Amino acid sequence: MCLGAALGACAGAGGGGGYVAVGGAGRSGPVDASPTGSVTMVPLDGPKGGGTTSPGTAGSPSGATDSGPGPAQADGSPLPSTPDPPSPTGTRTGADAGAGTNPGAGDGRTTPAPAPPDPAPAPTAPPAPAVLSWGEPVTADGDQRWCQKVTVGFRNSGGTAVRSGSVTFGTHVIGALGIDWSTVRTSEALPVPIGAGARTDHTWTVCLDAWRVPLGMHIETRDLSVQWK
Template structure:
């Protein structure tokens, strides 16, 4: 029992008849050809692509340039040495940069102190850094800091109060 209808299907509600279209005044529009079959997909809201997790292949971007080395120095820890014109100085070097400190110099400001506590002079001496100091690491080094014996007469002593550094 088939149906034999003479009307065309127009896709409009209640349509199916061959009457004039109500969309254009005074005439009828020709019927549109049916669209080719498309695979149906469920309607999902589109989301932006999520970045790929670390370690998985993804778009290759060059790594950011490594930050240069940046050393911070701890306060000098002093200890007596066997001679009045020398002392043991321990310094902590912390590299907070992104590259290792490959070489450099530590400079010590050593004060000559008299018997009554008068600061008579400050002498600067230099020694090499304990290089290399890796990025993000801390390294301690104990230096023997000595002045010439004639600069520190009997009754006087030395105190290394300040340490600075330059590095590459």
């Protein structure tokens, strides 16, 4: 009856003065269906529990549906949340370590950097040429008046050995009264090789033609010149 009265009231509110048939099937004619007592309105649709909506339903700006409370223990308290596993720390190994040191190595091994090439040796300067010097001739009498023993000292202060050359002596013919009558030049070979930084002495026997030195005259070798290479 309450439900029928409610429906009748809704129909009457539509502006057409609606009526609801109430009573036995044999009665006819209009019946006033307006409620005369207290009426309890029962909603037909909508959420239970007093008609309130929870956040996240159709009235929520986000339009998301609340998933409701999570799982609980036997006594009603919520289950403890499981902490996230800790981030790995320490030394990287395997592919991680290999990726950090050499992007091209996928087996975890570190490829050593190539060794720098050996520096090119500095160009070696060519050795200095030979530099030959000599002293004054030291003379001694020979077996004949037209011969004389001549000793000369040589020194090579260069960086290369003296391998060939000649020495030319200037031999003077001296008369009985000390007069220098003539000068005769003769050449002899150098005592080679004379190494770099080496010093050597050599003695030659210098002789002139006998007819150039008559009886009562003698010879003296006073000067010399040297050619070498």
